[in-house]
Amino acid sequence: MKITSIEIKQYMIPLEPPFHASWDPTPRKKFGTTLVYVHTDEGITGIGSGDLMTGFAGHEHLFIGQDPFAIERHAQIIDNIDFHYGRCWPLDLALWDLMGKKTGMPVYKLLGGRSDRITAYASTGELVSPEVRAERAEAFVEQGFKAMKIRFHHKDPRQDIKVVEAVRRAVGDKLDIMVDANQGWKMPWDVERTWDVKMAYQVAKELEQLGVVWLEEPLPSHDFTGMAALRQKVGIRIAGGEMNREWHDFREMYRHGSLDVYQPDVALTGGITQIRKIADMVQMGGHWFTPHSWSNGIGFLANLHLSCGLSTCPYFEFPFDPPTWTPERRDFVQQEKVMIDRDGCLVLSDKPGLGFELDPEMLEKYEIKNAYIWGTD
Structure with a gap:
């Protein structure tokens, strides 16, 4: 061929x-x-x-x-x-x-075939009031989700923490909660100051009390030593790496002990070919590998195949924040729109390729x- x-x-x-x-x-x-x-x-x-x-x-x-x-x-x-x-x-x-x-x-079998399914977490994208986010979290529970991620981006993180508090009150222990601080990288127009280690520490300690699974990108993506220092000070897992573009970034994160959860996206950096090597490296060190998946429906599927093929992490990111972010929008070029099953899992078929x-x-x-x-x- x-x-x-x-x-x-x-x-x-x-x-x-x-x-x-x-x-x-x-x-x-x-x-x-x-x-x-x-x-x-x-x-x-x-x-x-x-x-x-x-x-x-x-x-x-x-x-x-x-x-x-x-x-x-x-x-x-x-x-x-x-x-x-x-x-x-x-x-x-x-x-x-x-x-x-x-x-x-199917690609996941070519990559190791660990499982044909994985638990999804509903990854939200909008900043909404604590009341609205709590209502949407309750809807996630009804849909079968077992976990969700809340985005931060207010100037005062205390406003963001109030959202997490409202969700925890609304759903109790029915949902595992992750938090994305959105401090790892900037869009071209963003000139606001990012968090330093002390700010990240203060937020992480608050989130620990709320039983949050991980705090994602609490510091700039190049601050390997800062993330390592933060990770040693707090009990909550530290996640990141979604926009780091070079394999040696992940080598240095691994060497410094920067992260508990590694999240490179195969559609944005490294492809399946390179990222599978990073996954092997970090998992051999006892860390979690679960990729970022906010590109589109096909990029999402590629990351899902890699995770099902070799990841030992119990969660996979499912971009979902209805009514404005849905599978119908994300997967619009595809005949079948990907959704979780009744157990909150994403399940791959035996169809060849992706x-x-x-x-x-x-x-x-x-x-x-x-x-x-x-x-x-």
Whole structure:
């Protein structure tokens, strides 16, 4: 089997009502998905998504005519492109989808096949009042969720802590609670001061009393020593790594003892090929590996396959904050929208590859007509 062409298409849906992401200054009124198609001389196509593929133009010749199973070679080239031009890791996901389709195996089995299911935590994205968040948490319990994550981003974290208190009062011990402090990285317009170790410590001690499972990204993602110092001072787990782009970041986090929970996202950095090595490293040290999964439905599935394939962490992130963030929006290019089962688990099928089918009607309706096709056919 040889790669004959690589095709990139973009799709955009309107969001009405808008999604008020906690990390954005204005509501999001649209949501885009970039699909990467890797075509072969055997008529099998692998599909990946999760990032914009900025920087790929001009490098297609490095893959055309190659065996798609030479995944270590391809990952090295994508890493080189990442260094010079930008993130193109959805290509790695498309190659894994392709390998699964060729072998007739789901990707999670190719990666180790630890389990076909994992407990989901409802990962919320909006800043809402304590009362509204408590109501939504009660709805999660009714839907079968066993855990949820609350986003912080108020200027005064005491306002955020009030939200956690309200949720704990409303659901008791029916939900495990995680907290994302959103201090690890900044959007381009964000010039506010991030927390220091003392602020993170004060918040962590409050969250300990509320039985929170982990505090995510309480410090900038490069502050390996600060996170290690914080981790030694508090009983709550410290999580992070979702936007660290280099494998050696995770080596240094591991060496410093920065984190209890490692969260790299295969769609945004490293692909499945690189991130599985990080997962092995941190799990051998007794830490949790559970990736970030806020890209789109296909990026979400790729992270889910990796977690089911080899992760020993009991939780997986399920981006979900209805009515403004739902599977219908996240998975809009897919025929089947992914949802938990009655036990609060995400369950993978035995369909080959990443296990999804595209929705031709949605593709036709929402395509941005500027596709790029590189190859011989």
